[in-house]
Amino acid sequence: MSELPPMVQLTDAFSAAPHPPTAAMAALAAAGFRTVICNRPDAEVAPGERAADMEAAARAAGLDFAVVEVTHDGIAPETIAAQRRALTELPGPHFGYCRAGFRSSVIWALAQAGERPTDEIMAALARAGFAVPGLKAQLDALAAGR
Template structure:
């Protein structure tokens, strides 16, 4: 069972979840689940389709935005932004440890023009360091300002 760590209002991050965790997510008020882990990353991870089926059964939306070894792209940022914009409640992002989910959330916030230090502080309170994507955050924030 993975911990759901609140990153900011409307977004939680978690390490790998199991289909059984979906009921707990729903009890926590989550309305949308975002899988940031590619299927088959390790042999013992549950397949995304099993988590999708559990989310469907619980009435939660499910979106796969797999972040693999090539890292983050603008299409990933825009895909998460769309989920956050359309969700009528909290969104749970998960990957192996919650880091990729948090980094992607941070990139979305930068893309929206939020203060980068504030975004980094919110992630840090939950135990995540956004410094690996800070240069990309700065580029996205500069675009947002222009």
């Protein structure tokens, strides 16, 4: 069994990390995660690391799996809604991954707008080492629109 990938814990129910190997899925299940959320587009990864490969490994380990691609072109409202659905409809704790964990953390934050206080979301990102002060206004706007 592979070791757990390095990750940041944003809440008791959500952690983010760089793209793990498929072999890490069993370790994630053993650590108590119940759902894996792939935030990395297939165009960024090599064969064997694509979402279908990751999903097969996750399901073999007894994990639920969702794909919510976050590109470098910006995050559309539909992407935020898809992340929110994955976080609410699939069992937690959730493990999200992308290339480095940053996009998974940001899409988590955007999906939490209106569910958690903005200051709490920003504090979780800061504890994880992600300084994104420009995100606060966007979180407030999303929260106001919910």
